[in-house]
Amino acid sequence: MTRLMRWLPALVAPAVAAGAMLGAGALPAYAGQASEARAAAWHTTTPSPSQVLALVAQARQAHYSGTLQQSSDLGLPQLPAATGGADAGSSQASGILEFLTASHKARVYVDGETRQRVQVLDSLAERDAVRDGASVWLWDSSKNQAVHVTLPSKGSARDFAPVGTPQDLAEQLVSKVGTDSTLTVSPGSQAGRSTWRVTLTPTSSQTLLRRAVLSVDQKTGVPLAAEIDARGQRSPAVSVQFTSIDFGTPAASNFAFTPPSGATVSQRSLTGRQPGNGPHAPGSLQGVTTIGSGWTSVIAASQGAAGTLGLTADQTRTLTALTRRVDGGRGLQTSLFSVLLANDGRVYAGAVPLSALESAAK
Amino acid sequence: MSPDEAAPAATRRSAALRPFALFGSELATLFLRRRTIAMLAALAVVPVLIAVVVRVTGAGSNGRGPAFLGSITDNGLFVGFTALVVCIPLFLPLTLGVVAGDTIAGEAALGTLRYLLVAPAGRARLLLAKYAGVAAFALAAPVVIVLAGMGIGALLFPVRPVTLLSGDTTDAAGLLARTALLACYVALSLLGLGAIGLFVSTLTTVPVGAMAATVVLAGASQILDQLPQLDWLHPWLFTHYWLGFGDLLRDPIVWDSYGQDALLQAAYLAVFGALAYARFATKDILS
Numbered sequence: 001m002t003r004l005m006r007w008l009p010a011l012v013a014p015a016v017a018a019g020a021m022l023g024a025g026a027l028p029a030y031a032g033q034a035s036e037a038r039a040a041a042w043h044t045t046t047p048s049p050s051q052v053l054a055l056v057a058q059a060r061q062a063h064y065s066g067t068l069q070q071s072s073d074l075g076l077p078q079l080p081a082a083t084g085g086a087d088a089g090s091s092q093a094s095g096i097l098e099f100l101t102a103s104h105k106a107r108v109y110v111d112g113e114t115r116q117r118v119q120v121l122d123s124l125a126e127r128d129a130v131r132d133g134a135s136v137w138l139w140d141s142s143k144n145q146a147v148h149v150t151l152p153s154k155g156s157a158r159d160f161a162p163v164g165t166p167q168d169l170a171e172q173l174v175s176k177v178g179t180d181s182t183l184t185v186s187p188g189s190q191a192g193r194s195t196w197r198v199t200l201t202p203t204s205s206q207t208l209l210r211r212a213v214l215s216v217d218q219k220t221g222v223p224l225a226a227e228i229d230a231r232g233q234r235s236p237a238v239s240v241q242f243t244s245i246d247f248g249t250p251a252a253s254n255f256a257f258t259p260p261s262g263a264t265v266s267q268r269s270l271t272g273r274q275p276g277n278g279p280h281a282p283g284s285l286q287g288v289t290t291i292g293s294g295w296t297s298v299i300a301a302s303q304g305a306a307g308t309l310g311l312t313a314d315q316t317r318t319l320t321a322l323t324r325r326v327d328g329g330r331g332l333q334t335s336l337f338s339v340l341l342a343n344d345g346r347v348y349a350g351a352v353p354l355s356a357l358e359s360a361a362k
Numbered sequence: 363m364s365p366d367e368a369a370p371a372a373t374r375r376s377a378a379l380r381p382f383a384l385f386g387s388e389l390a391t392l393f394l395r396r397r398t399i400a401m402l403a404a405l406a407v408v409p410v411l412i413a414v415v416v417r418v419t420g421a422g423s424n425g426r427g428p429a430f431l432g433s434i435t436d437n438g439l440f441v442g443f444t445a446l447v448v449c450i451p452l453f454l455p456l457t458l459g460v461v462a463g464d465t466i467a468g469e470a471a472l473g474t475l476r477y478l479l480v481a482p483a484g485r486a487r488l489l490l491a492k493y494a495g496v497a498a499f500a501l502a503a504p505v506v507i508v509l510a511g512m513g514i515g516a517l518l519f520p521v522r523p524v525t526l527l528s529g530d531t532t533d534a535a536g537l538l539a540r541t542a543l544l545a546c547y548v549a550l551s552l553l554g555l556g557a558i559g560l561f562v563s564t565l566t567t568v569p570v571g572a573m574a575a576t577v578v579l580a581g582a583s584q585i586l587d588q589l590p591q592l593d594w595l596h597p598w599l600f601t602h603y604w605l606g607f608g609d610l611l612r613d614p615i616v617w618d619s620y621g622q623d624a625l626l627q628a629a630y631l632a633v634f635g636a637l638a639y640a641r642f643a644t645k646d647i648l649s
Binding site for chain 1: 379381429430432433436437445456522525527528529530531556572597598606607608609612616618625628629630632633635637640641643
């Protein structure tokens with residue numbers, strides 16, 4: 001009997017430990033779902049989508065700080081993280097790969113429209129974008145590199161941030177809404193706040209985009225989460241969300257940046273190529289024509305693939321590794337979009353299956 | 363059987379008067395042992411080696427190599443951080459595995475375990491004292507690495523206010539506080555592995571086997587942590603937050619990984635501590 005008593009702690013401890021870890025939010029997803037259901041029970045009057053989006057527009061002057069979690073699951077091959085933070089950022093090409101396959105954590109400080117800071121918390125490294133008025137500093141600790149950008153009059157530090165905030169995605173969403181999608185609003189919760197979830201669903205079933213969900217804080221109108229779901233995939237293709245947020249005014253010291261001694265400091269004018277590790281958006285190509293309309297539209301760039309994209313040899317190699325040979329060129333199929341590099345030098349891209357691009361190219 | 367009940371009243375009183383006598387003697391035995399001193403010395407050699415190599419070749423790292431390596435030529439204090447990054451995956455778990463694996467199995471192999479249990483201490487207290495020794499070593503090891511690194515760095519390279527990951531610089535007081543926090547973080551991160559080692563050590567009378575098993579588990583956990591296909595498992599691996607000490611070098615300090623790590627290590631400590639107690643308290647001590 002005493003023998004059994006002595007084994008008792010060993011039998012109880014795993015259950016207690018697992019319970020404590022789950023309860024303390026080691027897996028915040030579970031906690032989120034539970035409180036979502038609770039939030040849904042409270043509210044009876046749901047605003048219209050346009051009312052929620054107007055709330056978002058008002059939030060430009062808001063001040064807050066919080067932790068952002070960004071993750072992408074585009075169905076691309078995942079690479080072991082063995083190379084570590086310092087190596088991952090060593091070249092632009094692997095930077096793109098890293099953005100598309102890995103998840104990121106960032107801390108965001110926002111004080112109105114003119115003072116923002118985004119800290120991307122890499123393992124043993126950090127990338128910062130600090131804006132105070134017209135002065136923007138970009139800092140990369142693994143390269144020990146600081147870039148100073150002076151803004152003309154308008155613009156936002158977030159344009160340079162390696163990770164977009166929900167606000168950015170909200171604005172892109174608003175501009176995309178047309179007759180080809182439906183918008184619905186439902187109550188939800190995010191980072192311990194009650195939110196309105198604006199869900200955009202394309203009417204066409206031909207597009208890879210299943211739906212996009214934007215969670216807006218009910219009180220302040222600050223977007224707290226954005227999620228894009230692809231057809232035929234359970235986990236979101238792209239997701240950006242605040243895991244914690246504080247609506248107090250962030251300390252002024254967060255927006256002051258002085259490049260450390262020994263760092264490489266360079267000045268950059270705004271007309272130059274914008275830095276940042278994000279993938280090149282298909283819409284930024286030169287000489288673009290659009291085939292079709294709505295979510296199934298295909299963007300075609302007319303002139304030389306590698307030349308127009310401005311890819312280096314290193315990036316071209318990555319692109320070749322990512323794409324596969326298809327009828328009439330090389331194609332890249334992700335869960336959310338596909339890209340076709342045709343043999344004649346034209347580039348096709350769209351939120352449609354690769355087969356749709358192939359037929360558009362003919 | 364319970365050794366407590368067999369203890370004469372007089373010696374029981376002395377144990378009650380000096381509750382930390384066992385802990386003290388355990389710590390003294392551990393840190394006066396030639397093997398422990400040799401392991402700490404070997405850990406101190408790592409930063410010296412790094413600093414001397416960088417000094418002799420005189421080359422920057424161009425962003426390759428372990429984190430902070432490129433900053434050494436500019437600021438010698440970074441040698442300590444670089445050495446920690448280098449030591450955490452292998453040398454720290456290796457040395458800690460030796461200490462933790464030896465706790466019970468080592469005494470059993472030497473035939474001294476039964477004499478320890480004759481003393482009016484009780485098995486639970488002996489286990490606690492042994493684990494306190496492991497925890498003390500877990501703290502001593504990173505402290506030795508960082509101090510040796512900063513010392514040799516200050517000798518061979520210029521010393522300036524340290525640039526944090528966020529690009530801000532910190533003064534001497536800030537650096538001292540952050541370094542102390544950092545050593546505590548690394549020590550905290552090793553507590554789970556220490557508990558695993560303690561448990562494995564109660565399973566056998568062959569200390570080398572317990573040491574090897576502990577070190578292998580640390581390696582296996584790190585390998586699993588590298589596989590993105592298992593990312594649901596990662597928050598549960600005791601090695602997952604080992605390199606999270608970088609969060610202490612940001613401005614302002616990010617406390618997330620400290621809290622998550624503490625919770626995770628506490629969970630491992632509870633589970634494997636309870637297992638070790640159950641096994642050790644019910645075991646027939648034959649040697």
